[in-house]
Amino acid sequence: MFSDEFRPANWADYVGHADIVTRIRAILDRAKAKGSPTVLWIGGPSGTGKTTLAMLAAADVGATEWSIDELDGDRCNVVAVQELAASIHITPL
Numbered sequence: 001m002f003s004d005e006f007r008p009a010n011w012a013d014y015v016g017h018a019d020i021v022t023r024i025r026a027i028l029d030r031a032k033a034k035g036s037p038t039v040l041w042i043g044g045p046s047g048t049g050k051t052t053l054a055m056l057a058a059a060d061v062g063a064t065e066w067s068i069d070e071l072d073g074d075r076c077n078v079v080a081v082q083e084l085a086a087s088i089h090i091t092p093l
Contacts (some may be wrong), residue, residue, distance in 0.1 A: 007052050012058060017049060024053060028060050039088060046073065 008014045015016055029040035042050045058068050
């Protein structure tokens with residue numbers, strides 16, 4: 001896929017949203033220091049880099065593609081969110 005071919009492979013290659021990148025990296029650093037699992041919910045308009053941020057965050061903590069669950073906007077509804085929450089054992093707010 002075209003987007004995958006040009007997707008940044010590391011944090012240094014990611015351009016834009018510096019404040020969000022800083023916040024996500026701080027959350028990941030705290031989680032790694034505590035040794036606790038972390039769930040990130042990244043939302044926003046289409047084409048703003050959410051998937052790229054998610055892939056970089058996953059790589060940062062050593063996750064594999066098997067531990068990533070992407071919920072596309074066209075199938076994001078209450079039931080889908082509840083199923084996702086149940087599958088990763090969290091309670092949504």
